[in-house]
Amino acid sequence: MASGSRLSQAICDAVDGYVVPANYNSPAQIVVSGEMAAVDAVMAVCKEQKIRAMKLPVSAPFHCAMMAPAAEEVRAALEGIEIGQPRVPVYLNVNAEPLESGKEVAGWLVEQTKSPVLWRQTLENMARDGMSTFVECGPGATLSGFVKKTLSDAQVLIFG
Amino acid sequence: MPMDGKRAEELLLIAKRGGVGEIVVEGPDKRLVVRRAGSSQPALEACKSSVCRGAQSFEDRSDKETATSLKTIESPMVGRFYASPSADDDPFIRVGEKAEKGAVLGVVEAMKMLNEIEAEYPCLIREVCVADGGVVEYGTPIFRVQPLSS
Numbered sequence: 001m002a003s004g005s006r007l008s009q010a011i012c013d014a015v016d017g018y019v020v021p022a023n024y025n026s027p028a029q030i031v032v033s034g035e036m037a038a039v040d041a042v043m044a045v046c047k048e049q050k051i052r053a054m055k056l057p058v059s060a061p062f063h064c065a066m067m068a069p070a071a072e073e074v075r076a077a078l079e080g081i082e083i084g085q086p087r088v089p090v091y092l093n094v095n096a097e098p099l100e101s102g103k104e105v106a107g108w109l110v111e112q113t114k115s116p117v118l119w120r121q122t123l124e125n126m127a128r129d130g131m132s133t134f135v136e137c138g139p140g141a142t143l144s145g146f147v148k149k150t151l152s153d154a155q156v157l158i159f160g
Numbered sequence: 161m162p163m164d165g166k167r168a169e170e171l172l173l174i175a176k177r178g179g180v181g182e183i184v185v186e187g188p189d190k191r192l193v194v195r196r197a198g199s200s201q202p203a204l205e206a207c208k209s210s211v212c213r214g215a216q217s218f219e220d221r222s223d224k225e226t227a228t229s230l231k232t233i234e235s236p237m238v239g240r241f242y243a244s245p246s247a248d249d250d251p252f253i254r255v256g257e258k259a260e261k262g263a264v265l266g267v268v269e270a271m272k273m274l275n276e277i278e279a280e281y282p283c284l285i286r287e288v289c290v291a292d293g294g295v296v297e298y299g300t301p302i303f304r305v306q307p308l309s310s
Contacts (some may be wrong), residue, residue, distance in 0.1 A: 023272050031272045043246070052264075054245045056272060057293075117272075139298035140237030141184065142275050148186070158184035159175075160298070 004028050005120075007051075015041035022063040024120040026149040031056070033064040063116050071113035078106040089129075096121035098129070123150045133157065168194050230286055233277060233303040235296040239270030243292040251292070255285050258308065265303055268296060282308040 008021045008030040017038030023031035032042055039055065046053035061067065083105040089098040094112040099105065123134075123146075135157045136144045144156040171183045171194040185192040235241065243266050244251040253265050259279040266277045266288075287304035290296055 025273050029274060031274075052245055054242060054267065054269075054274065056269060058272070062272070142237040142239075142270060142273055144184075144186065145236070145275055146273065153188055155188075156184075156186040158182075158186070159178070159180050160182045160184070 004030055008032060011042055011045050012038075015045060017041065018064075018066065020064050021116055022061075023117040026120055026146045028149065029146075033061040034066065035061070063112075063114070065114055067114040071110050074113050075106070075110045078109060081106065091122050091126055093117045093119055093122050096125045119146065120150050123147055123154075127151050127154065135159065168192060230304045230306055231283070232301045233265065233279075233305060235268050235290075235298060235300040235302050236277075237268055237270055237275055238297050239268040239275070239295075241290045241292070241294050241296045241302060242267040242269060243288065243290075253285050255288060258282065258284050259305070268302075277302060279305070284308055 004027050005021065005024060012019045012021060012032055012034075015038055017035045019032050019034030019038035019042055021030050022033035025031065032039060039061075043053050043055055045051075060070070083102045085102040086099055091098050092108050092112070094108050094115050094117075096118040099108070126134075132153065133155045134144065134147045134151075136142075136147075137159045139160045141156075141158050141160075144158050147154050147156055167185075171185070171192075175181070175183050175194060181195065183194045185194075245267075252267075253259055253263070259265060259282065261279055261282050263279045264276045265279055265285070268275045268277060283305035285303060286306050289301045289304065296302065
């Protein structure tokens with residue numbers, strides 16, 4: 001586990017209330033999610049330890065167990081939708097591994113709603129599996145920036 | 161992948177075929193940008209007037225000589241600009257302050273991914289074009305800076 005991941009988990013464990021790492025963006029950037037008071041407590045610890053922390057004005061505690069009711073709505077919405085077998089390897093942020101069967105997609109999407117986004121781990125596993133060039137489409141270079149911060153030897157192409 | 165002239169031509173053909181305005185290739189130690197002539201960013205023009213409310217302006221607009229040497233630091237993505245870590249904190253940088261190369265000047269956030277805007281060279285901040293919390297498009301000017309010799 002990268003040091004940022006360990007640190008964020010340790011801080012979340014140390015404060016009162018429910019708060020957990022929710023987005024592993026890069027080795028040095030982790031978003032936490034949970035009860036407002038607990039998130040504020042994490043902010044205070046970060047300030048004490050001189051760790052840069054920002055509070056994001058979001059509408060819900062995304063990608064944590066507090067989203068379980070929303071995950072059930074996702075499950076209901078996906079019922080009856082058939083998803084075919086992927087023709088190319090598709091890596092999931094929810095487990096950082098390639099999808100094995102199209103039949104699993106709905107279940108993983110439900111899980112994703114209430115589980116952390118393992119973006120850093122996904123990139124690391126793609127590199128583990130031999131991928132070295134990453135392509136970002138659309139304006140901006142946000143994801144490419146995180147690729148470079150996670151995989152220093154990767155080549156990045158941006159189509160904007 | 162070698163980044164030579166032939167590669168640039170190939171990328172330009174891909175850009176033309178796909179209707180893409182710009183292709184950037186970045187390796188560990190090289191960067192190649194292929195941009196089609198005439199490619200535009202209409203979204204940028206549309207947002208300019210709305211994002212500048214509440215922003216900090218030039219200290220001295222009469223200094224035309226300096227103004228012409230100013231460079232713009234643009235948003236690398238669509239998102240929300242943050243001038244400080246939180247409402248209780250000081251801004252990362254203020255107008256009139258000097259920034260060392262690599263200093264964090266602000267943050268643009270989208271989908272809970274925070275992109276730090278760093279100074280690519282030592283510079284003096286002359287204008288913050290976007291208000292804290294303002295929405296920015298790809299290419300929106302965020303800072304006007306005067307480059308300084310290191």
